[in-house]
Amino acid sequence: MKAKTKGRKYTRKRNIAIAATITIMATIIIISALNQQTKKETNPPKEDPNKYFLFLNAEAQGQKLSGSTTALKIEYLQFNLIPVGGDAHDVVIFAEGMTNPNNYWYQEIKNGTTQSIAIQFGTPIRVIKQSDGTYLIEIEIYSRETWRDKHIFKMRIDEEIGNYVFLKEE
Known part of the structure; x- marks a missing residue:
């Protein structure tokens, strides 16, 4: 008789969805960081x-x-x-x-x-x-x-x- 394996089995579609979510989140973080860098460069330095x-x-x-x-x-x-x-x-x-x-x-x-x-x-x-x-x-x-x-x-x-x-x- 075959022993049942414990734990989750991820389907191929579920793995693709997780990878897509991680990619989208990473893209948002990178775009946000670039926007912050651009804002810092456009504000002139303050004076005495x-x-x-x-x-x-x-x-x-x-x-x-x-x-x-x-x-x-x-x-x-x-x-x-x-x-x-x-x-x-x-x-x-x-x-x-x-x-x-x-x-x-x-x-x-x-x-x-x-x-x-x-x-x-x-x-x-x-x-x-x-x-x-x-x-x-x-x-x-x-x-x-x-x-x-x-x-x-x-x-x-x-x-x-x-x-x-x-x-x-x-």
């Missing part, structure tokens, strides 16, 4: 925002920190932003402690156009006097054309009125 934008006429105001001769609390920062590397799209400006961060998104700023930026700090930022007598105020900026980076305003006290100080960019 400190070269893509000009930062001009920066001014800040704040107060002296009580009991300190070197620390200030900055409450307000204003500057002009000008794209010089081309039109800037989806421009985002961020600084710690700023009020309403959503207000500092700009859909488009045309090349060479001045955009006035005024940042109010709900939580004043604390800055310390550097050895050269300046104060450094830092913001983050990026757009579709640039990578995310910091811009540092190097400022000096321009005027003091009582406890209030007014700074200008050096």
Whole structure:
């Protein structure tokens, strides 16, 4: 008497169907990989925002920190932003402690156009006097054309009125 074999017996049609499925899946994966490669090549590399934008006429105001001769609390920062590397799209400006961060998104700023930026700090930022007598105020900026980076305003006290100080960019 013949012993029955355990396991599946694949028919010829079933083997062809499995081979066709594997071939189709491999083709889809290869096409997808080639599309990703093409997309990477068509997107231009992002630029440094400190070269893509000009930062001009920066001014800040704040107060002296009580009991300190070197620390200030900055409450307000204003500057002009000008794209010089081309039109800037989806421009985002961020600084710690700023009020309403959503207000500092700009859909488009045309090349060479001045955009006035005024940042109010709900939580004043604390800055310390550097050895050269300046104060450094830092913001983050990026757009579709640039990578995310910091811009540092190097400022000096321009005027003091009582406890209030007014700074200008050096």
